[in-house]
Amino acid sequence: MIDLAAFSLAFSTLVGDFGPWLVILPGLVIGLLGGAIPGLSTSITMAIFLPFALYMDFLSAVLFLTSVFTGGGFGGAIPAILMNVPGTTSAVATTFDGYPMSRSGRHNEALGVALASSCISVLFGYLLMLFLIDGISVLVLKLGPPEMFLIMVWGLTMIAILGSVDTPKALLSGVLGVLISTVGMSTGGHIRGTMGIPQLLDGVSVVPAMIGLLAIPELLKMSASSYIVETKHVQAMSIRKLGRGFMYPFQHPSILFRGSMIGVLIGAVPGVGSSIANLISYAEVKRKAKDPETFGHGNEKGVIAAEAANSSSEAGALTTLLTLGIPGGAGTAILLAAFTMHNITGGPRFVSDNKDIVYTILLGNIAQALLLTPLGFLFIYICSAVVKVKVRFLLPVVMSLIVFGCFSLTGSMDGPYTLLAFSFLGFVLDRFRYSLPAVVIGLLLGRLAEGELLRSYQLTQGRLDLIFTRPITLILMALIAGAILMPLIRSIRSAAARKSTVAEE
Amino acid sequence: MTWYLLDTIGASLSVGNLMLIVPLSAAGFLLLAYIAARNLFRLSGDRGEPDGRSHKAGRQVLMLALFAAYILALGHVHFDVATALFVFCLMMLINRDGAVRAAIYAVIVSLVISTTFKVLIPYYPFPMLLDLI
Numbered sequence: 001m002i003d004l005a006a007f008s009l010a011f012s013t014l015v016g017d018f019g020p021w022l023v024i025l026p027g028l029v030i031g032l033l034g035g036a037i038p039g040l041s042t043s044i045t046m047a048i049f050l051p052f053a054l055y056m057d058f059l060s061a062v063l064f065l066t067s068v069f070t071g072g073g074f075g076g077a078i079p080a081i082l083m084n085v086p087g088t089t090s091a092v093a094t095t096f097d098g099y100p101m102s103r104s105g106r107h108n109e110a111l112g113v114a115l116a117s118s119c120i121s122v123l124f125g126y127l128l129m130l131f132l133i134d135g136i137s138v139l140v141l142k143l144g145p146p147e148m149f150l151i152m153v154w155g156l157t158m159i160a161i162l163g164s165v166d167t168p169k170a171l172l173s174g175v176l177g178v179l180i181s182t183v184g185m186s187t188g189g190h191i192r193g194t195m196g197i198p199q200l201l202d203g204v205s206v207v208p209a210m211i212g213l214l215a216i217p218e219l220l221k222m223s224a225s226s227y228i229v230e231t232k233h234v235q236a237m238s239i240r241k242l243g244r245g246f247m248y249p250f251q252h253p254s255i256l257f258r259g260s261m262i263g264v265l266i267g268a269v270p271g272v273g274s275s276i277a278n279l280i281s282y283a284e285v286k287r288k289a290k291d292p293e294t295f296g297h298g299n300e301k302g303v304i305a306a307e308a309a310n311s312s313s314e315a316g317a318l319t320t321l322l323t324l325g326i327p328g329g330a331g332t333a334i335l336l337a338a339f340t341m342h343n344i345t346g347g348p349r350f351v352s353d354n355k356d357i358v359y360t361i362l363l364g365n366i367a368q369a370l371l372l373t374p375l376g377f378l379f380i381y382i383c384s385a386v387v388k389v390k391v392r393f394l395l396p397v398v399m400s401l402i403v404f405g406c407f408s409l410t411g412s413m414d415g416p417y418t419l420l421a422f423s424f425l426g427f428v429l430d431r432f433r434y435s436l437p438a439v440v441i442g443l444l445l446g447r448l449a450e451g452e453l454l455r456s457y458q459l460t461q462g463r464l465d466l467i468f469t470r471p472i473t474l475i476l477m478a479l480i481a482g483a484i485l486m487p488l489i490r491s492i493r494s495a496a497a498r499k500s501t502v503a504e505e
Numbered sequence: 506m507t508w509y510l511l512d513t514i515g516a517s518l519s520v521g522n523l524m525l526i527v528p529l530s531a532a533g534f535l536l537l538a539y540i541a542a543r544n545l546f547r548l549s550g551d552r553g554e555p556d557g558r559s560h561k562a563g564r565q566v567l568m569l570a571l572f573a574a575y576i577l578a579l580g581h582v583h584f585d586v587a588t589a590l591f592v593f594c595l596m597m598l599i600n601r602d603g604a605v606r607a608a609i610y611a612v613i614v615s616l617v618i619s620t621t622f623k624v625l626i627p628y629y630p631f632p633m634l635l636d637l638i
Contacts, residue, residue: 048626168539168540169540172533172536172537172540175529175530175532175533175536178525178529179506179509179529179530179533182526183509186521188517188519188521188522190513190516190521191516192512192513192516192522192526193509216569220568220569221565223565223568223598223599392599392600393596396591396592396596396611396614397614399572399591400588400592400614400618401618403575403576403579403588404584404619404622404631407579407622407631408626413579416576416579417576420572420576420577423569424569424573427565427569431562446525449525450525453524453525454521454524457521457524458521462520
């Protein structure tokens, strides 16, 4: 529960001091730009601006970096929606319905939906954290390798749920993705599939591979059009349509709530984070939807689910960092660096001794979510001009930016080479109608899943049946089984109902 | 997939090394066999071939080849020069009109992108011709 004395101190610190507010706005703008530039992910943007944090006091430094984090969380949705370029792993599910919406001329609505979902879920996530900051850290400590493995499996069920026209091909694509992700040195120290290339020892660089698979084939196809959105009258930037899109998530509070909860809980799990949260949230919404066949063709609910989860996961990740001192992903690792620069170590002691500072950070993040709304509107308004730029001018710039971004990610030519290899793979697989999102999901989760499976095996000394004695594992298994079986039962029931209707007629 | 499976088995026969890859490869082979059989006997009428897009494939392959040339050249040519050439060639490939405009655009885009990244990320080497001038 909230410590009211600490809370009021935090409130007065934030309201009474002008300093933190001076860094929030620039941080959000920097984050939006960093997230929106293909290849230059949020974490890289945070790393670029980390040295600035050295010249700020601790609170301002954390608020500045979390502003970049928050801005980047939404900024990544912009290229994902407008060009099918997921700048970060957390924007993968946003492309599934966001890009089809853009191609059908509903880019304003899609961006509005993404902005509202991001702002509300960030707000929700941090409000929840104000109340549950102690409880979440206890829960996270109870999660061991078997539970982590099952969370990965939950994410992998997404491959079957994606609803590709050709399920065997989608499954094979998923298998291919998982196998590629295991290339390199395994958790057990075995070297596999590197072909003697030392750069592959750490495995395939995921972001360049993901961009090569999803974005490049789509950009190549785009060259046949004159504009991203062909019809002239829908190209216009429309505040009315943006507003309509912005209001749409409010009509589906249950999707927002579910996505935000998934984001907070999975975001709090170290090493898992937003890249899985957005996939699971998308899968869950599709499973429960009455119109699952419209997903992947521009259903707004898919964008809500993905954006709600990836944005709220930031709150979960920050909580783990504050309460346990463990970074959940690259973004929080940069934050940890800022903590270290100010001689501060996160952990239970930090939270209990400095509750006012923790509350100030959480309240500052709530303020960021509120500020992101008007700023996001302005940013979207400028960015959506992209659909008015001729493809002939746009395509070379985007492709060059991607190459530079991939170079920045790895700090060497390994990034661009990975991008190139996966561009070829993506092009071939796309030509033969294999599911590229399924490959990406396998690629994102495979290595993590194998590591957790191996740790579970070692933990139980080869007796994996002992996993069934863990209550959280059983709950997760039941959830996964339900998630897989429920749509199956529902489709059998609806088929039976259709048959009986036909028989009656 | 076969090569990867054999390479993995060659690395170690321990359970920890094989526990995910062997069952997954087996599933992959089964799926491959099913898809191959289906295509062979046209069980579903889907032959797995591209759908009416073959006329656009030629240009896409050319673009991909150009993209490959660009990336491979980056390791040997300066970033700004390679980018300018890539932007110009890609623009001409998409639409042959306005070579002069394309050239000016390519130089500007290349300079803006190269300089921005060089300034933003000074830790990594972005070799540029501009540095030598």
